[in-house]
Amino acid sequence: MAKRVLVVEDNELNLKLFCDLLRAHDYLAEGVRDEREALTRARDFGPDLIVMDIQLPHISGFELIVQMKADDALKAIPIMAVTAYAGREDEERIRAAGADAYVSKPISLARFVDAVSSLLLEPDVGNQT
Numbered sequence: 001m002a003k004r005v006l007v008v009e010d011n012e013l014n015l016k017l018f019c020d021l022l023r024a025h026d027y028l029a030e031g032v033r034d035e036r037e038a039l040t041r042a043r044d045f046g047p048d049l050i051v052m053d054i055q056l057p058h059i060s061g062f063e064l065i066v067q068m069k070a071d072d073a074l075k076a077i078p079i080m081a082v083t084a085y086a087g088r089e090d091e092e093r094i095r096a097a098g099a100d101a102y103v104s105k106p107i108s109l110a111r112f113v114d115a116v117s118s119l120l121l122e123p124d125v126g127n128q129t
Helices: 012-024 035-045 061-070 088-097 109-119
Strands: 004-008 028-032 049-053 079-083 101-104
Touching: 004 012, 004 035, 012 028, 012 049, 012 109, 028 035, 035 049, 035 061, 049 061, 049 109, 061 079, 061 088, 079 088, 079 109, 088 101, 101 109
Parallel strands: 004 028, 004 049, 049 079, 079 101
Antiparallel strands: none
């Protein structure tokens, strides 16, 4: 069964790129362009992973991560932050909020897919390194 990935990204081109890339790697991807709908969509979609842009117009991705990690229905879902913020302090702050991975923009397609794959590894796979 395909793993489900919710992508929260306000930029239409980035949203399409991420969803197309995920679908090309056999993930079931759903995009959320308006971050104000992200919590509800996450509860309804039941993703195995959330890809979260940090720079969003109404609610920051940072704040959404905090809200999701405080929500009993969502807190166990890994979150991968994707952001143009590239400073060490930014990464530490985002990880402290609850993000499980961090990929900076502009993204490397291979690094993006590798990060998604590593967050979605089944715990019972015998050949993990």
